[in-house]
Amino acid sequence: MSSTAHRTPLLYRIYERRLEKQLRQQTPPQHVAVILDGNRRWAQKQNSQAATGHRAGAAVIREFLGWCDGLGIGIVTLYLLSTDNLSHRGTDELTQLIQIIIDLTDEISRCSDWRIHHVGSTEGLPRELVEALQSAEARTADAVGMQVNLAVGYGGRREIVDAVRLAARDWQHRGRSLAQFAEKVSESEIASHLYTGSQPDPDLILRTSGEQRLSDFLLWQAAHSEFYFADVLWPDFRRVDFLRALRAYALRQRRFGS
Numbered sequence: 001m002s003s004t005a006h007r008t009p010l011l012y013r014i015y016e017r018r019l020e021k022q023l024r025q026q027t028p029p030q031h032v033a034v035i036l037d038g039n040r041r042w043a044q045k046q047n048s049q050a051a052t053g054h055r056a057g058a059a060v061i062r063e064f065l066g067w068c069d070g071l072g073i074g075i076v077t078l079y080l081l082s083t084d085n086l087s088h089r090g091t092d093e094l095t096q097l098i099q100i101i102i103d104l105t106d107e108i109s110r111c112s113d114w115r116i117h118h119v120g121s122t123e124g125l126p127r128e129l130v131e132a133l134q135s136a137e138a139r140t141a142d143a144v145g146m147q148v149n150l151a152v153g154y155g156g157r158r159e160i161v162d163a164v165r166l167a168a169r170d171w172q173h174r175g176r177s178l179a180q181f182a183e184k185v186s187e188s189e190i191a192s193h194l195y196t197g198s199q200p201d202p203d204l205i206l207r208t209s210g211e212q213r214l215s216d217f218l219l220w221q222a223a224h225s226e227f228y229f230a231d232v233l234w235p236d237f238r239r240v241d242f243l244r245a246l247r248a249y250a251l252r253q254r255r256f257g258s
Contacts, residue, residue, distance in 0.1 A: 012240055019243035023071075026250040029203035032068060033077040033149075033225070035217055036061070038209030038233030045233075051096035056235035058104045065108060065148060067239050071246070075147040075199060077119060079217050080104075083155035086124050101152060102132040109136035113145035119195040120154035121162065149196065156219030163193040163220075194220060201225065204249045206242075208234045226252055 036057055043053030061078060068076050080101050109116045116136040133152060167189050171181040192198060201221040210231040214222060228245040230237065
């Protein structure tokens, strides 16, 4: 083994401590959303099946949630399964990925005082997955810790359409016409019917694997979010990578259109 290999863990620990010191006086983002990208490419590099990458990615999720909790982040949204995935992934891979999500959902709903919330539609999801998400929500309903949103069966365009439909139905139930709805409906009324409901929008959206696109994720909520794109594949994502993202966020001046 080279001397570099011996030094690398120590160097990373030193660098990590330096980043922690830089962030100590900074206010962390209240809501961090993550596009967990790169599991399949990681598996290909290992000459393994895609499920191996998804399992490795799930292990990092468990660690990542602990990092967020320890840093005082109040809400984390994880993009686990999109509506596009349901349509375009092979049957074997999708079956294994769904089971990994079921196991992950059950585990994180039991391992801490985190409140689990499903973000997405149940349409097209297997019954076992829907039951796992519903059980996790019920089990953690009274939890007072970090909010963990699991975006499963999620599509940003679908979410906006669903929100508009729900808002229109509410207007009709209150005895107001659709013509009035078209004339008077506000952004806040649409926002209140999103899958994320009354939660604050994400301050920081993080994507791994070097890709720089939203992939139909939180299209409405991302209007004023900061973005950070990490080159590392998700299963290789380390705490030091997350601290670098938080440092980049802390250095930005958020203007919100002003």
